[in-house]
Amino acid sequence: xxxxxxxxxxxxxxxxxxxxxxxxxxxxxxxxxxxxxxxxxxxxxxxxxxxxxxxxxxxxxxxxxxxxxxxxxxxxxxxxxxxxxxxxxxxxxxxxxxxxxxxxxxxxxxxxxxxxxxxxxxxxxxxxxxxxxxxxxxxxxxxxxxxxxxxxxxxxxxxxxxxxxxxxxxxxxxxxxxxxxxxxxxxxxxxxxxxxxxxxxxxxxxxxxxxxxxxxxxxxxxxxxxxxxxxxxxxxxxxxxxxxxxxxxxxxxxxxxxxxxxxxxxxxxxxxxxxxxxxxxxxxxxxxxxxxxxxxxxxxxxxxxxxxxxxxxxxxxxxxxxxxxxxxxxxxxxxxxxxxxxxxxxxxxxxxxxxxxxxxxxxxxxxxxxxxxxxxxxxxxxxxxxxxxxxxxxxxxxxxxxxxxxxxxxxxxxxxxxxxxxxxxxxxxxxxxxxxxxxxxxxxxxxxxxxxxxxxxxxxxxxxxxxxxxxxxxxxxxxxxxxxxxxxxxxxxxxxxxxxxxxxxxxxxxxxxxxxxxxxxxxxxxxxxxxxxxxxxxxxxx
Amino acid sequence: xxxxxxxxxxxxxxxxxxxxxxxxxxxxxxxxxxxxxxxxxxxxxxxxxxxxxxxxxxxxxxxxxxxxxxxxxxxxxxxxxxxxxxxxxxxxxxxxxxxxxxxxxxxxxxxxxxxxxxxxxxxxxxxxxxxxxxxxxxxxxxxxxxxxxxxxxxxxxxxxxxxxxxxxxxxxxxxxxxxxxxxxxxxxxxxxxxxxxxxxxxxxxxxxxxxxxxxxxxxxxxxxxxxxxxxxxxxxxxxxxxxxxxxxxx
Numbered sequence: 001x002x003x004x005x006x007x008x009x010x011x012x013x014x015x016x017x018x019x020x021x022x023x024x025x026x027x028x029x030x031x032x033x034x035x036x037x038x039x040x041x042x043x044x045x046x047x048x049x050x051x052x053x054x055x056x057x058x059x060x061x062x063x064x065x066x067x068x069x070x071x072x073x074x075x076x077x078x079x080x081x082x083x084x085x086x087x088x089x090x091x092x093x094x095x096x097x098x099x100x101x102x103x104x105x106x107x108x109x110x111x112x113x114x115x116x117x118x119x120x121x122x123x124x125x126x127x128x129x130x131x132x133x134x135x136x137x138x139x140x141x142x143x144x145x146x147x148x149x150x151x152x153x154x155x156x157x158x159x160x161x162x163x164x165x166x167x168x169x170x171x172x173x174x175x176x177x178x179x180x181x182x183x184x185x186x187x188x189x190x191x192x193x194x195x196x197x198x199x200x201x202x203x204x205x206x207x208x209x210x211x212x213x214x215x216x217x218x219x220x221x222x223x224x225x226x227x228x229x230x231x232x233x234x235x236x237x238x239x240x241x242x243x244x245x246x247x248x249x250x251x252x253x254x255x256x257x258x259x260x261x262x263x264x265x266x267x268x269x270x271x272x273x274x275x276x277x278x279x280x281x282x283x284x285x286x287x288x289x290x291x292x293x294x295x296x297x298x299x300x301x302x303x304x305x306x307x308x309x310x311x312x313x314x315x316x317x318x319x320x321x322x323x324x325x326x327x328x329x330x331x332x333x334x335x336x337x338x339x340x341x342x343x344x345x346x347x348x349x350x351x352x353x354x355x356x357x358x359x360x361x362x363x364x365x366x367x368x369x370x371x372x373x374x375x376x377x378x379x380x381x382x383x384x385x386x387x388x389x390x391x392x393x394x395x396x397x398x399x400x401x402x403x404x405x406x407x408x409x410x411x412x413x414x415x416x417x418x419x420x421x422x423x424x425x426x427x428x429x430x431x432x433x434x435x436x437x438x439x440x441x442x443x444x445x446x447x448x449x450x451x452x453x454x455x456x457x458x459x460x461x462x463x464x465x466x467x468x469x470x471x472x473x474x475x476x477x478x479x480x481x482x483x484x485x486x487x488x489x490x491x492x493x494x495x496x497x498x499x500x501x502x503x504x505x506x507x508x509x510x511x512x513x514x515x516x517x518x519x520x521x522x523x524x525x526x527x528x529x530x531x532x533x534x535x536x537x538x539x540x541x542x
Numbered sequence: 543x544x545x546x547x548x549x550x551x552x553x554x555x556x557x558x559x560x561x562x563x564x565x566x567x568x569x570x571x572x573x574x575x576x577x578x579x580x581x582x583x584x585x586x587x588x589x590x591x592x593x594x595x596x597x598x599x600x601x602x603x604x605x606x607x608x609x610x611x612x613x614x615x616x617x618x619x620x621x622x623x624x625x626x627x628x629x630x631x632x633x634x635x636x637x638x639x640x641x642x643x644x645x646x647x648x649x650x651x652x653x654x655x656x657x658x659x660x661x662x663x664x665x666x667x668x669x670x671x672x673x674x675x676x677x678x679x680x681x682x683x684x685x686x687x688x689x690x691x692x693x694x695x696x697x698x699x700x701x702x703x704x705x706x707x708x709x710x711x712x713x714x715x716x717x718x719x720x721x722x723x724x725x726x727x728x729x730x731x732x733x734x735x736x737x738x739x740x741x742x743x744x745x746x747x748x749x750x751x752x753x754x755x756x757x758x759x760x761x762x763x764x765x766x767x768x769x770x771x772x773x774x775x776x777x778x779x780x781x782x783x784x785x786x787x788x789x790x791x792x
Binding site for chain 1: 587590591592593612613615616618620622626627628630631632634635638639641642643644645650667668669672
């Protein structure tokens, strides 16, 4: 690699490190980093202690787990590769606009630029692998083994996706590109046939079928490159690890060479892809979605609803959801529908406290981080909202409507799935759950938005080691959880008090409980309005 | 129509604007002039209710921006220097959104006319993130004009515009003023002020250094061979204020 690029790499790494240290210099950055470090330390200590371990190692058969890794990891990696083929525009080596302006016009060979990006990626995944190693339970084997396996696998995933994506670009317009969809249809038909066969055959499920394919001679040949990386995770001796690590390094080196060769044939397309990816990242930084519409021309209704000022804001967020977040919504609705059958399959019914906690994390942490159709995605446009002749509470309510309804629809999907699959859940219970979920969802997003307006920040981490961002996410989630659980407790207490006072009927206690929860939600809307009013739009002093 | 009385704004101990008073009557165009950090954008943002004043009174069309913000904003159009539009909405949807926000029942005819005047008719259904910066600036201006505001505030209105666009915007500003709107323009382009403004206010370090009609200011210096009269006025005022602040610091 060119020495100037090596120097640039070192300078950028040093800059990243300096930025992290500067985070620690501020009180807020220090506290948030400590919060994140504390959580990591807690997980590590918990993993080491048999009393508090998250994964009950006594219950887990590690030999059986190794067998599962050897069977399903190669299949999953093959699935990822096929998905990349289908999507065509997989992540190749992404150059930012700054890098294109500075480096593409500099005296560098393309090969050197690819190597520069590859080294930058290696630096990033080294950090990720270290983190994974720290979090791995002691039963997973030697930390060094876990680190090497994770590092080589992550490098393979990146290079494999890049090669597939670039090969797809290289054959565009040729006969090979034309067979993509017929091949996909054929593959889909085979998959559908396999599912039908598994469904029609008693005591023989789709998992058995996949397992049989994996262990067949043809499966072993097709999956060989992926089996290598599964072997790394189950290696028990140094010689075993060294052998498979050597094979993995050779595979990665071949893929890197393929990337360099293919890059020469796909430069124009790579530039277009880079511009598209940069646009996406910019959009995500502003709170948008990765899957935003790529269409240039769109038609819609001629007039926006007014509804006293609430209408246009809700309409804007509806358009945002339709064009930016429809795919995210479908994915999360699908996941919600699968929660009940999956929990049953793994023998952890939804009534278990641990499963309920997972469901809560899904709804209160993962979903809000990905589905963003409220103030959190509009921080760069607060100027517009501030100049509108609309009462602040209407602006706040308009911002929440679409987000709450979408999250509620996902929650209803999960409730319907639970009603269908869980034998202990009655229609009456599902209705009560649906009724309480609405004010609860409203409360979650009102708190989320209030916290975000009081302490505004980016919605995404600035690099893998943005400990301030990670700490902030943890602290925010904890604050939100304390608030939501307190609201639930108060609502439950009011219901219990009513029950003890009235007795015999559950309708009145349920109603008072629901009203209390709704009232707390509305109080939070007042807090959100206050946060909106005091929100300081970038205080330019020009 | 715009009245500012003893307005001051402090940011964490730093005074961005100090004791500013002025008024802009209907039909007048006031040019806010000053170096970076003079307090021009702060004044505009406070007038349109984005940031609250630390002290003083600001009113738009007779409505105090702190006491009656909704009524004040209903009479105001603001065009920021960086038009941050909603990236997934089309040009027409921005106009429809604005119409709903300002409760305009019959806006379509006016919206079509604005699109035509800013040469945006063929871009009506285009998603705004696919537009050039100049085009987005035109969309922001069309949205600000749609409700026929009595007060219009421009922050660097010509950034990113092509020559045709610049001429069109200047013409539109003149027409709005002739129709009775009170207009404030903040810019670093002295030629824009010479072409459009009836009044000039020179700000420096948050304080008003000179406020008067364009004729008054120009008559103080007269024309010179190499530079424009306004440029001469600007540098004489700002350099004098720099020297005063340096002397105070010593």
